[in-house]
Amino acid sequence: GAVVSQHPSRVICKSGTSVKIECRSLDFQATTMFWYRQFPKQSLMLMATSNEGSKATYEQGVEKDKFLINHASLTLSTLTVTSAHPEDSSFYICSALRQPLTYGYTFGSGTRLTVV
Amino acid sequence: DQQVKQNSPSLSVQEGRISILNCDYTNSMFDYFLWYKKYPAEGPTFLISISSIKDKNEDGRFTVFLNKSAKHLSLHIVPSQPGDSAVYFCAASDGGAQKLVFGQGTRLTINP
Numbered sequence: 001g002a003v004v005s006q007h008p009s010r011v012i013c014k015s016g017t018s019v020k021i022e023c024r025s026l027d028f029q030a031t032t033m034f035w036y037r038q039f040p041k042q043s044l045m046l047m048a049t050s051n052e053g054s055k056a057t058y059e060q061g062v063e064k065d066k067f068l069i070n071h072a073s074l075t076l077s078t079l080t081v082t083s084a085h086p087e088d089s090s091f092y093i094c095s096a097l098r099q100p101l102t103y104g105y106t107f108g109s110g111t112r113l114t115v116v
Numbered sequence: 117d118q119q120v121k122q123n124s125p126s127l128s129v130q131e132g133r134i135s136i137l138n139c140d141y142t143n144s145m146f147d148y149f150l151w152y153k154k155y156p157a158e159g160p161t162f163l164i165s166i167s168s169i170k171d172k173n174e175d176g177r178f179t180v181f182l183n184k185s186a187k188h189l190s191l192h193i194v195p196s197q198p199g200d201s202a203v204y205f206c207a208a209s210d211g212g213a214q215k216l217v218f219g220q221g222t223r224l225t226i227n228p
Contacts, residue, residue, distance in 0.1 A: 006159070034215060044160070044205065044218045093159050097214060104150065105216060107159035 002028050004096050006108025013084055013115055021079045021111045023094030029074035030096035034105070035067070038091045050077040084115040119143045120208050122219035130227050135193040137222050139206035142187065146208040150216070151180060151191045153202045160205060164191070196226045 003026040013019050023033055031052045036044040048069050049057040056069035066088075068080040077096075081088055095107040121140045129135045137151075147168040152160035166173040166180045166189065173180050179192045193200055203223050207216040 004159075009157075032214060036218075043220045046215055046217070049215055091157070095159075095216075104162050104165060106162070107152075109159045110157060112157060 002096070002098050002104075002106040004030075004094065004106045004108045006094050006111055008111060009109060010112045011114070013113070015085055015115055016083055018080055018082045019084055019113060021081075021092055021094070021113075023077045023079070023096070023108050025075045025096040025098075025106070028096075028098045030077075030098060031074060032097045033071060033077040034095045034097070035069060035077075035079050036093045036095070038093060038110075044093060047079075081113065084113070086115045089113055089115045118220070119146075120206060120217050120219040122204075122206060122222050124222050125220070126223040126225070128225045128227060129196045131198060132195045135191075135196045135200065135224055135226070137191040137193075137204050137206075137224065139189045139191075139219050140187055141189075141208050143208070143210070143217075144187070145210040146217075147211050148209045149180070149182060149189050150207045150209075151178075152205045152207060153200075154205060154221070155202055163204075193224075196224075198226045198228055200224060201226045 005024045007022050033050040035047045038044045047062045050069045050071040052071045058064050071077040093110040095105045150165040151163040154160045164175050164178045164180050166182050182189045203221045205221045206219045209216050
């Protein structure tokens, strides 16, 4: 079955530093990947849609300059949280869409980011 | 504006009985619906989906029902097992946008 690998699973960083999270589709090509954020006991909120070879599409209210998304290949998308602050601490999850749509969306295992 | 709503934050069911999780949506453009199971600090795991051209889809112990006129879907798990204890999210998408919109989740607890 489709597998999406997300790394790191946990990261602690200092305020003001940047953190990169990788999302890889291991056994299929994904032209579209998605980045979500989940606060404790809340829903998964879509942050942006990452399209291979083009700019990401950000949801309303998500800062493009803070959450940099790069989808340089059909199997890799990265999310970089720049100049991280404690309020950026959250659980970040990526998913990859395997076409056709009936294959569905496969999610990574998530990254717990803690900014201290 | 919450386009996908799961109004029950939690549900407790006896092992062996049926678990019914509900989900309502407001966007009539949604044409594909999915249920995911999630454990803490893990990504969601796909359970079952349904297209808007159907009103029922079954896969083993899991059945999803879709009532388009009511903009309501439900997930039935029977018989419920302790390993089913998790948070369940329903999600919806419209074919054009492809992105998923998630409900708030329902924490299901199966009691032995």
